[in-house]
Amino acid sequence: MIQTVDFFTPIVDDPYMFGQIAAANSLSDVWAMGGEPAVALNIVGFPNCLDPAILGDILAGGADKVKEAGAVLVGGHSVQDDEPKYGLCVSGFVHPDKIFKNYGCRPGDVLVLTKQIGSGVINTAIKAEMASPSAVKEAQMVMASLNRIAKRVTERYHVSACTDITGFGLLGHCVEMAEASDVTFELKVKDIAYMADAIDYAKMGLVPAGTYKNRGYSIGKVETGSIEECYVDLLYDPQTSGGLLLSVSPDDVEGMMRDFEHAGMETTVSIIGKVAPKSDKLIRLF
Structure with a gap:
C-alpha cells in the first residue's frame, strides 16, 4: 500500500x-x-x-x-x-x-524525463503579467497532465530508479537520487525539454524565490562549468506536478522512447543525460 x-x-x-x-x-x-x-x-x-x-x-x-x-x-x-x-x-x-525506488541508478544508465520543465518561471511571469498565451497554455497543460501513461510505459522495462520532479526542482531531485545511488549524473542542459518562453523569462530574471532556496541547498554538489545562469535557474526551478525522472538501462531506451511516442503523451519526453561512476561532484552540467 x-x-x-x-x-x-x-x-x-x-x-x-x-x-x-x-x-x-x-x-x-x-x-x-x-x-x-x-x-x-x-x-x-x-x-x-x-x-x-x-x-x-x-x-x-x-x-x-x-x-x-x-x-x-x-x-x-x-x-x-x-x-x-x-x-x-x-x-x-x-x-x-515492482516498486520504483528513488535510488539504485547504475553507471551507464540513461536519464529520461517525461515532462518539460519551467512551470515555476512561467507562473512567476504570469504574476508579473508578462507571460504569453502560449506559455500559459503549455504550463497549465503540463501541470494538469497525469503521470499515469508515463508510468504504464515505464513499467514494461527495467527501471533502476525513479522519482517525480516537484518543489526541489530537477537538480534538487537529481542530487537526491545520485547521492542515494553513489553515482554522478551527467546532464546535457540543452537536451532537456523546457516550456515555451521559459528560457527567455529566466534570462529576464522572472525566477521564483524557491529557485534560490533550492540552489543554496545543493549547488556545492553541482559542477555548472560554463553553463549560462538562466539554465541553472531553470534546472533549480520548483516544479508543480512535474514529470518522472527515470534511470534506465541503455538497452531499453530506444524501445521506451518509441513506446512513449506511440502512447500519445501530451508532454515532451527527453533524454537528458547519463549516469557515470561517482566523482567529486554529484552532478555535472554540459
Missing part, C-alpha cells in the same frame, strides 16, 4: 484548473513508486469571504482528475482558512516486486 498527501495554495486564477493541477500533483507520488491510485480524500481550506461556487469549481477539477486516474474520490475534510488550499490524500497499491 502507498499512502501520500499533498496540498497547496492556488497557482492559477481559474479554480477548475487549480483543482486539476492540485489533484494531478497529489496523485503523482503513487505512480512515481510504480503503483496505481485507488482512493482519494479531499483536503480543503477555504475563506468565508469567497463565493462557494469557486470551491465547487476547485472540487470539480479535482474530482475529474481523480476519475481520469482510475481512482475513487470517497470524501474529505474542509476547514475555514484565510487563503484557499486544496489537495488530496491518496491511497494506492503496488506489487512488492
Whole structure:
C-alpha cells in the first residue's frame, strides 16, 4: 500500500484548473513508486469571504482528475482558512516486486524525463503579467497532465530508479537520487525539454524565490562549468506536478522512447543525460 498527501495554495486564477493541477500533483507520488491510485480524500481550506461556487469549481477539477486516474474520490475534510488550499490524500497499491525506488541508478544508465520543465518561471511571469498565451497554455497543460501513461510505459522495462520532479526542482531531485545511488549524473542542459518562453523569462530574471532556496541547498554538489545562469535557474526551478525522472538501462531506451511516442503523451519526453561512476561532484552540467 502507498499512502501520500499533498496540498497547496492556488497557482492559477481559474479554480477548475487549480483543482486539476492540485489533484494531478497529489496523485503523482503513487505512480512515481510504480503503483496505481485507488482512493482519494479531499483536503480543503477555504475563506468565508469567497463565493462557494469557486470551491465547487476547485472540487470539480479535482474530482475529474481523480476519475481520469482510475481512482475513487470517497470524501474529505474542509476547514475555514484565510487563503484557499486544496489537495488530496491518496491511497494506492503496488506489487512488492515492482516498486520504483528513488535510488539504485547504475553507471551507464540513461536519464529520461517525461515532462518539460519551467512551470515555476512561467507562473512567476504570469504574476508579473508578462507571460504569453502560449506559455500559459503549455504550463497549465503540463501541470494538469497525469503521470499515469508515463508510468504504464515505464513499467514494461527495467527501471533502476525513479522519482517525480516537484518543489526541489530537477537538480534538487537529481542530487537526491545520485547521492542515494553513489553515482554522478551527467546532464546535457540543452537536451532537456523546457516550456515555451521559459528560457527567455529566466534570462529576464522572472525566477521564483524557491529557485534560490533550492540552489543554496545543493549547488556545492553541482559542477555548472560554463553553463549560462538562466539554465541553472531553470534546472533549480520548483516544479508543480512535474514529470518522472527515470534511470534506465541503455538497452531499453530506444524501445521506451518509441513506446512513449506511440502512447500519445501530451508532454515532451527527453533524454537528458547519463549516469557515470561517482566523482567529486554529484552532478555535472554540459
